[in-house]
Amino acid sequence: MLIKNVDIITPYEVLKGYGVLVENGQIVDIDLEEKFRIGEYEIIDGDGNYLSPGFIDIHNHGNKGFDIMDSSEEALDEIGKYHISNGVTSYLGTVITSSYDNIMNAIENINNYKNKHNISRIIGVHLEGPFFDLGKKGAQPEEHIKTPDLDKIKSIVDIAKDKMKMVSIAPELEGALDIIKYLKARNITIAMAHTNATFEETKKGIACGVTVATHLYNGMRTFNHREPGVIGASLEDDRVYCEIIYDRIHLHDGAVNIALKMKGYDKIVLVSDAMRAAGLEDGEYELGEQKVNVSKGAARLESGSLAGSTLNMQKAVYNMVNFLNIPIYEAIKMASLNAAKTVKLDDKLGSIEIGKRADLIIFDRDINIKNVILDGKLVI
Numbered sequence: 320m321l322i323k324n325v326d327i328i329t330p331y332e333v334l335k336g337y338g339v340l341v342e343n344g345q346i347v348d349i350d351l352e353e354k355f356r357i358g359e360y361e362i363i364d365g366d367g368n369y370l371s372p373g374f375i376d377i378h379n380h381g382n383k384g385f386d387i388m389d390s391s392e393e394a395l396d397e398i399g400k401y402h403i404s405n406g407v408t409s410y411l412g413t414v415i416t417s418s419y420d421n422i423m424n425a426i427e428n429i430n431n432y433k434n435k436h437n438i439s440r441i442i443g444v445h446l447e448g449p450f451f452d453l454g455k456k457g458a459q460p461e462e463h464i465k466t467p468d469l470d471k472i473k474s475i476v477d478i479a480k481d482k483m484k485m486v487s488i489a490p491e492l493e494g495a496l497d498i499i500k501y502l503k504a505r506n507i508t509i510a511m512a513h514t515n516a517t518f519e520e521t522k523k524g525i526a527c528g529v530t531v532a533t534h535l536y537n538g539m540r541t542f543n544h545r546e547p548g549v550i551g552a553s554l555e556d557d558r559v560y561c562e563i564i565y566d567r568i569h570l571h572d573g574a575v576n577i578a579l580k581m582k583g584y585d586k587i588v589l590v591s592d593a594m595r596a597a598g599l600e601d602g603e604y605e606l607g608e609q610k611v612n613v614s615k616g617a618a619r620l621e622s623g624s625l626a627g628s629t630l631n632m633q634k635a636v637y638n639m640v641n642f643l644n645i646p647i648y649e650a651i652k653m654a655s656l657n658a659a660k661t662v663k664l665d666d667k668l669g670s671i672e673i674g675k676r677a678d679l680i681i682f683d684r685d686i687n688i689k690n691v692i693l694d695g696k697l698v699i
Contacts, residue, residue, distance in 0.1 A: 373408025416448030490524025503528030
């Protein structure tokens, strides 16, 4: 397959006049179009649109009326269909704080799921909980929040096998550092979330292996000039990637700009944190067995706390480009390569480079998805 007549988005620039050759599901060549013998390949003509790596969403709970916690094949099928329609070719299924039985069921469902050839690929589990600070619980169900238990996390990881890719935890809690050290030894990404950690407590967590701040600014001790807390430590420490939910509801544009100025484009990861209302109308929904009201696209508990989002990755990229004037190749990096790096899959995914998996999308100047190529096959 030769993809031609496209502006190719790399992590460093936009290439014009080049084509991408795909064989056996991999990118095998990137060169000037005239270097290819056109008659030898199946041709995809991009009509002058952008060619990009597929988006990777490392933090999402569901969409189109379904949730990862539904623990069914149908739920993962339907979630994957919505993702692929918005350019997401790979994602982590986020397992929310719940009973241990529910957590185990959701993880076993992901572990046993056979990815379909024409919908977004679920590449693993993001366990968001249950070891969080009650005062920063956000939409995490309070009755299921636990104190850190190393034996419990070991049993969960054993069930997940190699599908456990990321675990979010409050690093200041007693016993949390032991869990962080254990996860690091297993090569599992550790994130900080729903935490009241001080600056020093956060730095201890980072020293033990934390590398991600889950949905930066949200569900965290607020920044103070005398106690910068987890936000200050995350922004200040180069070891930390910062998730950003850029729906322009969770965060003020100024807060996103501060993060960009502090972290640079290489350490920001766009995520949706979408829940089951994503892709549907306003109304009454549920997250973690809690009632959620969605009004004007904002999902809130009865308490008023935000409860995930109705965002998708296509819109997050659009917002970066159109509201913050971020160069398109940098915005795409935040939605693809940076995400792959956080979960140590950037050797296979996240950028248009020779040898990487041919998960590619074609979209116009308004980021409207025109085509999706998954494993080297045209699926949209």
